[in-house]
Amino acid sequence: MAKEKLSTLISTAVPLLIENIDTDQIIPARFLKATTREGFGENLFRDWRFDAANQPVRDFVLNNPRYSGKILVTGKNFGCGSSREHAAWAIYDFGFRVVISSFFADIFKNNALNNGLLPLVVSENFLKKCLERVTAEPATPITVDLPNQVVSITGGPSEHFEINPYKKASLINGQDDIDYLLSLRDEIREFDNARQRVAPLP
Amino acid sequence: MEPKTLFDKIWDAHVVKRADGFPHALFIDRHFIHEVTSPQAFDGLRARGIPVFNTRRTTATADHNVPTKDQHLPIREALSRHQVETLRKNCKEFGVDLYDLGHPYQGIVHIIGPELGLTLPGMTIVCGDSHTSTHGAFGNIAFGIGTSEVEQVLATQCVLQHKPKTMRIEINGQLGRGVVSKDIILYIISKISSSGATGYFVEYAGEAIRGLSMEARMTVCNMSIEMGARGGLIAPDQTTFDYIRGRKFAPQGQAFEQAVETWKALITDPGARYDKVLTFDAADIGPMITYGTNPGMGMCVTDRIPTAKELASLGDTTSFTNSLEYMGLAPGDFLLGKPVDYVFIGSCTNARIEDLRQVARLVKGKKRAESVEVWVVPGSKQVEAQARKEGLDKIFEEAGFELRSPGCSACLGMNEDKVPPGKYCISTSNRNFEGRQGPRSRTFLASPLSAAAAAITGKVTDIRTWMEN
Numbered sequence: 282m283a284k285e286k287l288s289t290l291i292s293t294a295v296p297l298l299i300e301n302i303d304t305d306q307i308i309p310a311r312f313l314k315a316t317t318r319e320g321f322g323e324n325l326f327r328d329w330r331f332d333a334a335n336q337p338v339r340d341f342v343l344n345n346p347r348y349s350g351k352i353l354v355t356g357k358n359f360g361c362g363s364s365r366e367h368a369a370w371a372i373y374d375f376g377f378r379v380v381i382s383s384f385f386a387d388i389f390k391n392n393a394l395n396n397g398l399l400p401l402v403v404s405e406n407f408l409k410k411c412l413e414r415v416t417a418e419p420a421t422p423i424t425v426d427l428p429n430q431v432v433s434i435t436g437g438p439s440e441h442f443e444i445n446p447y448k449k450a451s452l453i454n455g456q457d458d459i460d461y462l463l464s465l466r467d468e469i470r471e472f473d474n475a476r477q478r479v480a481p482l483p
Numbered sequence: 484m485e486p487k488t489l490f491d492k493i494w495d496a497h498v499v500k501r502a503d504g505f506p507h508a509l510f511i512d513r514h515f516i517h518e519v520t521s522p523q524a525f526d527g528l529r530a531r532g533i534p535v536f537n538t539r540r541t542t543a544t545a546d547h548n549v550p551t552k553d554q555h556l557p558i559r560e561a562l563s564r565h566q567v568e569t570l571r572k573n574c575k576e577f578g579v580d581l582y583d584l585g586h587p588y589q590g591i592v593h594i595i596g597p598e599l600g601l602t603l604p605g606m607t608i609v610c611g612d613s614h615t616s617t618h619g620a621f622g623n624i625a626f627g628i629g630t631s632e633v634e635q636v637l638a639t640q641c642v643l644q645h646k647p648k649t650m651r652i653e654i655n656g657q658l659g660r661g662v663v664s665k666d667i668i669l670y671i672i673s674k675i676s677s678s679g680a681t682g683y684f685v686e687y688a689g690e691a692i693r694g695l696s697m698e699a700r701m702t703v704c705n706m707s708i709e710m711g712a713r714g715g716l717i718a719p720d721q722t723t724f725d726y727i728r729g730r731k732f733a734p735q736g737q738a739f740e741q742a743v744e745t746w747k748a749l750i751t752d753p754g755a756r757y758d759k760v761l762t763f764d765a766a767d768i769g770p771m772i773t774y775g776t777n778p779g780m781g782m783c784v785t786d787r788i789p790t791a792k793e794l795a796s797l798g799d800t801t802s803f804t805n806s807l808e809y810m811g812l813a814p815g816d817f818l819l820g821k822p823v824d825y826v827f828i829g830s831c832t833n834a835r836i837e838d839l840r841q842v843a844r845l846v847k848g849k850k851r852a853e854s855v856e857v858w859v860v861p862g863s864k865q866v867e868a869q870a871r872k873e874g875l876d877k878i879f880e881e882a883g884f885e886l887r888s889p890g891c892s893a894c895l896g897m898n899e900d901k902v903p904p905g906k907y908c909i910s911t912s913n914r915n916f917e918g919r920q921g922p923r924s925r926t927f928l929a930s931p932l933s934a935a936a937a938a939i940t941g942k943v944t945d946i947r948t949w950m951e952n
């Protein structure tokens with residue numbers, strides 16, 4: 282999939298004040314039946330956005346017109362549970378490019394990075410401030426400066442964040458891991474043959 | 484030579500390339516795929532015009548979406564049918580072995596790998612499914628990946644990965660009566676929380692783990708992901724070798740004996756360093772049950788749910804309150820005696836033949852409570868066939884349990900098996916997330932023994948006292 286490049290992003294943010302959000306909430310299993318990557322945004326947080334009668338849940342933040350933007354700010358341990366990459370696709374498809382939290386589940390983090398979505402890890406303290414500020418003043422722009430690895434709340438604190446240099450370059454250039462792995466194909470072939478001598482295939 | 488952990492030994496033996504600033508290119512010995520997380524990966528290969536790197540290292544099955552009734556008929560639900568048909572088409576086009584519906588080897592991907600001898604010690608194993616950790620019970624590195632990574636493995640037989648940290652979890656001593664491997668893992672998660680092992684790969688050790696059968700070890704490793712770990716493994720031993728011997732795709736005869744000799748070296752060297760070590764006493768573990776909407780919210784079945792005040796020290800209480808509200812429970816409540824509506828015995832955690840035998844032994848000659856519906860969904864066609872051969876189907880039938888055909892079923896409710904809104908289900912699966920078993924369903928995770936007891940009594944039951952009656 283062609284990914285949009287991500288470098289510096291200035292956007293308002295949507296605050297989602299919940300911890301341990303699992304991928305079953307991000308995109309419930311019954312919506313995983315598509316065989317393409319597109320269109321999952323429609324069912325992002327489906328069971329929180331819509332009630333049993335398919336009516337929008339008024340007080341859920343994504344239904345609140347006060348909040349919008351390309352950044353989702355949320356509680357720790359975001360993306361735990363199932364490995365479904367559909368969760369990252371849904372968030373991206375909905376229009377988010379960055380998710381800010383103090384802590385991401387491992388598989389989700391990889392999936393996000395593989396899809397041009399930045400899982401941005403900040404300190405607990407920064408997260409708290411960010412959530413408070415965005416909730417109270419939804420028009421506050423947040424700047425994510427990926428090249429310099431700095432996230433700043435306009436008129437508020439800023440913080441340096443960590444990201445693997447390879448993954449950072451991938452996001453900035455919009456390239457994916459397969460291109461790199463394919464360049465190793467001959468070495469891998471040799472490795473495979475050597476493995477088969479130690480552990481023969483059935 | 485520096486002493487190494489088992490994890491490090493296997494990992495290091497599979498790194499094809501370690502370039503500065505890059506994640507490791509890790510070679511994958513065995514790749515499992517299923518219908519839900521593979522279609523977009525095959526599309527990627529098609530778009531690039533490349534074949535599967537080594538078809539002999541990939542095995543496919545249909546499990547997540549499949550009906551558990553009338554499996555011989557075309558799948559009724561159009562989207563599910565389309566997904567299974569897409570898998571069929573892709574496997575054919577790319578030359579991948581598929582255990583399709585109706586095949587005697589079909590079943591939940593994490594159940595069929597071990598039972599076919601495709602899962603072996605010392606391997607690296609991946610699947611586009613978080614519970615790939617199950618396979619680690621054989622002493623290998625097995626972890627779940629996303630669809631982009633499925634595409635990487637299909638295209639290059641490698642994934643790009645950062646090496647995780649290592650954690651050792653030791654369970655010393657012996658388990659009490661009525662306490663089984665599911666209780667061990669629910670207990671650990673309740674102690675360290677659903678994110679307590681994020682960033683780590685876990686090695687389970689200690690007397691209580693050594694004493695477990697292979698199937699029970701798989702239950703423990705299966706739920707490693709529920710504490711945030713990428714995977715969990717257990718060093719192989721005689722129990723492992725005995726289980727593997729004679730399995731369909733395992734090395735046979737002389738080759739098997741040779742393999743066992745190499746597998747014996749798969750242990751952590753004395754003095755090897757882990758990034759973290761946790762120790763628990765088996766005697767402290769009772770029959771467990773979860774009360775909330777993440778697997779860390781578990782307790783001994785005779786305990787009461789903590790109050791918000793007791794939890795205040797942990798910081799966040801909003802999620803806790805929301806979770807209890809969803810479950811229709813109150814802080815400080817006891818679950819013992821709470822009526823349940825559904826009992827689900829199934830999933831890659833607890834749907835192997837031993838699980839079904841345990842349930843059958845407990846319910847033989849008894850009848851389910853009228854108020855509950857009981858689904859027994861075997862993990863694979865082979866499990867189902869074995870259960871019928873042993874007459875377990877008769878025992879279930881007499882008890883009023885329905886023995887269905889294999890698949891993921893109500894573990895995630897992607898097919899028609901859904902727990903209705905607001906209903907309580909005691910389930911042997913691995914996740915109690917909101918809506919996991921169907922929109923607004925409520926899940927109590929427990930062992931097959933506890934689930935069986937609840938099926939008969941119609942309520943949450945302490946298996947220890949119940950067994951005495």
Ligand code: SF4
Nearest residue numbers: 614830831891894895
């Ligand atoms: S049984 Fe449940 S947890 Fe296991 S693979 Fe199927 S859906 Fe996933």
